[in-house]
Amino acid sequence: MGTYHKALICKNGHIITDTIDTQPEKYEKYCSKCGAETIKKCEHCGAFIRGDYEIPGFVTIGFPPELPKYCHNCGKPYPWTEKSIEAAKELLMELDSGYGEDFLNKTVEDLISDDPETKVAIVRIKKMLAKASPEIGKLLKDILVGVVSEGVRKMIWGA
Ligand SMILES: [Zn+2]
Ligand SMILES: [Zn+2]
Incomplete structure (x- = not known):
């Protein structure tokens, strides 16, 4: 079974990285594209925003990350x-x-x-x-x- 990495996204919807858990050096407190604050958790329930999905043993072929619209845990819009x-x-x-x-x-x-x-x-x-x-x-x-x-x-x- 695979696991989700954690994503870091700015409040305007720019994906900073979809693997912030394994690439913490990519952290930005504010978005370098628009200056908005970044988040990695749902502001309503605190669940981490899902990033890249990784299946052990398979090479991840750089799919462009897709912007999630609603929290998978509480259903509220990001x-x-x-x-x-x-x-x-x-x-x-x-x-x-x-x-x-x-x-x-x-x-x-x-x-x-x-x-x-x-x-x-x-x-x-x-x-x-x-x-x-x-x-x-x-x-x-x-x-x-x-x-x-x-x-x-x-x-x-x-x-
Ligand atoms: Zn931004
Ligand atoms: Zn939520």
């Missing part, structure tokens, strides 16, 4: 996921769609969570974007590109 949800919601509120804040929040969460409700959220977002300028659509893409799945991205933005 700070970067929370920030994306918040920013996307605020942008959507500018559109005057008539939807309330809580509703927009749920819509964005559904987009990220990859479950049956994600499809409903996609339809809703597409409707909202159809009435908005292309710039708004582009901004929303920039905000969400790191946290939505490739499938969702393609269904909304086509690429």
Whole structure:
């Protein structure tokens, strides 16, 4: 059975390293890309953020590390996921769609969570974007590109 290494990630979602336990020399207190504080534990439950998965005897072939969105232990969104949800919601509120804040929040969460409700959220977002300028659509893409799945991205933005 394999084990997870521990990851060190900045609060904006830059992965500093996905093997901080075996490569402590890579530690950064603040992200060298954006200056945000770094964390290696969930701020809600204290569980370590999972990094690289290693199976003894197998050579790890440098897969690009994937940014986790939610804590595997308590299910709460990590700070970067929370920030994306918040920013996307605020942008959507500018559109005057008539939807309330809580509703927009749920819509964005559904987009990220990859479950049956994600499809409903996609339809809703597409409707909202159809009435908005292309710039708004582009901004929303920039905000969400790191946290939505490739499938969702393609269904909304086509690429
Ligand atoms: Zn950063
Ligand atoms: Zn947690």
